[in-house]
Amino acid sequence: MSSPRLVRMFSIAGAAIATGLAGPALADATARYTCGDGTALTATFTNDPAAAKLVFADGKTLTLPQVISADGGRYADSTTEFWIRGNGGRLTVSGKETECKTDD
Template sequence: MKEFASPISMVAAVANLQGCEPPTVTSAGASPDGFTRVVTLGKLEVLMRTLLASIVLIALTAVSHATEALYKCDDGSSLKADFSAPGPTGSVQLAISGQKSITLPQVQSADGGRYAAQGIEFWIKGTAARLTRAGSITECRTR
């Protein structure tokens, strides 16, 4: 295994393997160790920054992406649930057949995902769900 004298020499080696311009290092001025190092990277730096930015954008897109599920309930109703990413600000938007959509915040649950507000509770586990409205409970399953 090749050892490198510094991170700069490692970057230079990678740059040479990739056919990119290696970095150049110049020293000037004073710092705690007596030098100010100025590093100039070429194509490799642009490539690495572009790659990092792409990874960050993909991660942000994945986090903010909602998941949709369609349910058929025992009381004859059907509903569409659009789930946000789980977490402290998680929520579900329920569109229950023939009714106005409602958004319920995610609340603490020992098992499954639980969303509740305004006398409505939607509790999911796997492909099953329980919808409680005005004290009436109906069991639902994904279609």
């Protein structure tokens, strides 16, 4: 029977090896969206920091930090939320929601 200390040592060593083999962070990803209300935007998703930079057709730019989500990627601040799942998503601005789809 192995001791708890030995098991813990192997667990820590395994985690350290796995972290070292993980390689570089994933590259940023960009997608274009068209929403049901006519809004057009380009979203660039970054890993460090975890965020979505939204560039709207009128030139307005907004960067939303990633927040906890049980499903999909969710990015939000106090007035705006962009929640993506698969090839679609939902943009909510000041309580007004619109469904969006990728153009790609």
